[in-house]
Amino acid sequence: DIGVDTDVAIIGAGPAGAAAAALLVRSGLSVHVLERSRFPRFSIGESLLPQCMQTLDEAGLLSAVEAGGFQPKNGAVFTHRAHEAVIDFRDKFSDGWGTTYQVERADFDQRLIEAAAAQGARVDFGVTVTGFRPDAQHPCLTYFDESGHEATLAARFVLDASGYGRVLARLLGLGRDPRLEPRMALFTHVEDHIQEPNFDRDKILIGVHPEDASLWYWLIPFSHGRASVGVVGDVDTLSAQGGDAEQRWQRLIEAEPRFRELLRDARPLRPVASLQGYSADVTRLHGPGYALLGNAGEFLDPVFSSGVTIALRSAQQASPLVVRQLRGDSVDWQCEFERPLRQGIDTFRAFVDAWYDGRLPSIIFHDAHPATIKRMISSVLAGYAWDTSNPFVSAARRRLTTLAELCGHAPVASGDSP
Ligand code: FAD
Secondary structure, three states, X not given: OOOOOEEEEEEOOOHHHHHHHHHHHHOOOOEEEEEOOOOOOOOOOOEOOOHHHHHHHHOOOHHHHHOOOOEEEOEEEEEEOOEEEEEEOOOOOOOOOOOEEEOOHHHHHHHHXXXXXHOOOEEEEOEEEEEXXXXXXXXXXXXXXXOOOEEEEEEEEEEEOOHHHOHHHHHHOOEEOOOOOOEEEEEEEEEOOOOOOOOOOOEEEEEEOOOOOOOEEEEEEOOXXXXXXXXXXXXXHHHOOOOOHHHHHHHHHHHOHHXXXXXXXXXXOXXXXXXXXXXXXXXXXXXXXXXXXXXXXXXXXXXXXXXXXXXXXXXXXXXXXXXXXXXXXXOOHHHHHHHHHHHHHHHHHHHHHHHHOOHXXXXXXXXXXXXXXHHHHHHHHOXXXXXOOOHHHHOHHHHHHHHHHHOOOOOOOOOOOO
């Protein structure tokens, strides 16, 4: 095309942008990624799910990840008032990977985008996208570099992978109420000094506050004796703790016996950070000449570590459609991209809702499930939220409600459609 700088312009070099870039250059398209920051840069979102290994593999990014020496992950341990429940992702209903990694994102994201660049994607750092002109054939981005120079990038298709930047959602007014209560997270990295022989570094540890079940904790072990430790709760409860972020985090860790015990010798590696109101949604994930990937579209909640998996999955679903469209085929983005992608996101949403209204904790801490049921739940928690042959995917809400009641949970009235 005359006047076109690249086939595909991608906003953002996080996991969604890197995977899309790699998949598209592998299909023979030219790709230009515009990234606001300079890598390595900190990002939260460190515990991956096995499902995402398949996308990394297909995008030719897996060897770069494997070379990173990241902490392997094979499941999750949940703890509440001395009860422990173990989910092993290798024992699951769906086919596919049963293991993955827990990653420091600064390093992980840099590896992904470097591997995408090595496959042929052009990546510019330190450039911020500020404008977008939608057009079915010739969409165009405006951006600024660090010295304030403005430039444009004319493409044949634009993918927005700008994460919390939500560039196109903001510019096009696509945002809508995420239908989840606003919550806050307080988190940091530590040198954990965990000596306990029974502690399983291959699993994320999720704790529930002993008195206030609306508060939960994560402990994500990394390699080299480091870990990510966070607390999540509704904004009012966490704010009511008083003091600064550091003091609130410390006080909350001390309130949970298992976390207090495990982290008694931990040393902080960075100041405690806080994020709030991170859940987001949009009215549509595509439009003339563009599609939204990962967090630039929808973000639910961190409790099941689904963010990077959804980000990678969105790249994997969009890329072949972009290739087809630019070859001249007609693509039904609603039926072929948005609907199937949202089906998996909705599975996670059903699990997130069931976590916060207490159904899921009563299922998880009930230790007498038949093995088949346990495997179906393990599968969703391993990221296989798009496998509709799993009844906990195809009828997630109804199944979770029925099972929770069998586990003794009082029936939940509101918002629980089948
Ligand atoms: P990002 O990784 O956010 O990448 C977007 C990139 O776009 C960034 O590099 C940014 O600099 C760039 N950008 C933004 N604006 C612009 C612009 N205007 N121009 C150019 N570039 C721009 N997920 C998990 O999988 N596991 C977890 O354990 C987990 N824990 C979480 C805990 C918390 C408290 C929160 C809030 C989230 C958590 N997540 C987790 C979610 C995870 O952080 C995200 O889902 C994931 O990073 C999304 O990837 P992405 O590629 O869509 O966006």
